[in-house]
Amino acid sequence: MSETVDSSSGGDVQATGDGSARVTTGEVTDAQEVARAGRRWSPQKIAFTVVIAVVVVFLVIKATDNLRQFVIVTLNGVTLASLYFVVASGFTLIFGLMRVVNMAHGSLYLLGGYLALKLQESWFKEDTGLGISLSGATDAEYGFFGWFVPLILATILIGFAGVAMQQVFLRWNQGQELRQALITIALSVIFADQMLAAFGGISKDIAAPSAWPTSVLLPGDVRFGFFRGVIVLGSALLIGVLLFLVIKRTRFGKIVRAGVDDRDMVSALGINVNLVFAGAFFIGALLAGFGGVLGGTMISLAPGQDTAFLLNSLIVVIIGGMGSLAGAAIGALALGLVDAYADVYLVIGGTDLTNYSILVTFALLVGVLAVRPLGLFGRPA
């Protein structure tokens, strides 16, 4: 909890520092309220802390009950969080720089998955000789490149699709946030319907390379899925580090950070903001597409997954604070763990409440917003 206190008092300094200039927006006042609340422990904050403490104690009891199960559930949560992070980091990057809420982000995710599947099926599917197989694609053997090439191609294609979307539909109405959100909603409706037409309503998987093991043995006799535990988690860590380095160390990252704080000033300094915006949209969409291929291999591709991942990205960035990479990581971790724990541990005194698990996600969202209306790492726009 001490972290939250620190960051909120940091927000206070910032808010009062230029408070006179920005006092007209509602959010600054909210931020100040929150900052003040951070110092004197508002009832919301006390309640939030108590709930967190109860949840932690509950989990510790469950963990001592069956440690092996706890480790697996935790790993499930962390790998789910990795996928959420990959997708949501793209969402938060686009939002942070351009204030564009890309409601078609989930569609880009699903489209990325479907593209990779299509590429894999049409280029790498080899006849195993038997010809007839009842379960279809799952029986085919794929080499490493049969998975990796579709991954790279689909990811890049989705990046360009994102740029095209931004250039055609969003570039000329920069600053009209609501209109841009509505445009991307319209696009997501069309995307969803067209994907249903092209790929059907049946859930499909992208096949991982056949040479990869299905699971790995961890210390303590815990078996965990190789793709989930190694590839997805590893990709998320790699992307997190890469994004961090790009944002913190490169010129592009500097411009992005400056743009998040003051877009007008950046363009006044002679930087080609349009190019930077296109670049950010490319990376943002690319991450959605990449997530789609990972998700399509790890879970499945089906109509409705676009909604699911739009919702996940929304919750992650609302919890973490919009535009913050660290926020996306923390938000994804919180959401992934809550999803995983609630699916298993929501059994109280013999009554199985696991189908109410969505309420726990909701409680997480409400709890964070009650204490910090702008999310954990959020700053006033």
Added chain:
Amino acid sequence: VNPVVSRGWMSWPVLAIIVAVAALAPALTSDFFVNVILTKALWLGVGAASLIFLAAYGGMVSLAQVGLYGVAGMTYANLVLADGGSSAAWNPWLAVLAALIVATIVGLGFGWIAARSEGIYFLMITLAFSVLVFYFFSQVTQLSGFGGVNNLDLPGILGNPESDPTPRYYVTLVVAVVVFVVLRGLATRTAFGLGLQGVRDEPARMRALGFDVTRHRMLAFALAAFVAAIAGVLSVWYNRRITPGSINLGQTIDILIIAVIGGLYRLEGAWIGALAYALIDNYSREWVPDVGNVLGSARFNTIIGLVFLIIVLLSPSGLIGIWENLKDRVRGGRRRGGGTPTTAGPEGGPAPGTVN
């Protein structure tokens, strides 16, 4: 997208004529048209009106309205005699009352959280709420049944809609007119409504004047939740069933599309948009040509998505905006002999729902 709210006020005679024409509709058209187009447009309009009320007068574009009407619909469906759900077999009117109360309380809770954020944040948070309601009912099959809750018991006043949909049409019409008149009066003629408009335009000044801005927005949200709950009850009366699929993201977007097609800044727009939507929904299947897999009778969502896209791209204030723009042009043309509109037009001006 959202221009400053229209000061236009549909005069009472115009309203009376429209209601009279609507009342004569069963005599003029077929049962099919009355039921599938008009009744549907009326209840969809009530749902969209709850969104437009918040957007136009409160500057809050809420996507939680479908979630809230889903809460009302599910509450009703579970309390009356039905196939699936808890089927508590209450008196339908008592169930209506309970549905309205439950949805309003849920709305008050949503409002408590969401009212503290603004603009695009508000949109995202309310969208998350709506989708969470959908997932809740998909997961909790005790409440939503395995194939939805079907064959809901209806109040006696609706008669038997399968053989004669007219009573249900009149009930829906009366409710819609009452919602329209009361909401409009509340928003433009009461201290609460004027305060809400003040909060929309100048939250900082309203705060300085001693208004509790957040509470005002929260109460407006609860009021809109009440209206959404009415739409929820009307929708289950219309469908006689409710499934989680009928309150999913698609429906959330449909209500948004209706509000945007009508124009996000006048209450009348809700029903105009709903009528346009119902007409497109029903007739597009006949006149849209089949273009491979891409377009055709099965691709209704693509068509409605394209219509929505075109409206947002060309006329952000919807059909009402197009109409008012034309009116302004004609009037301006008469008065000054030029084509210049008298106002900046619906395109001008910052959207009240946006930050920056």
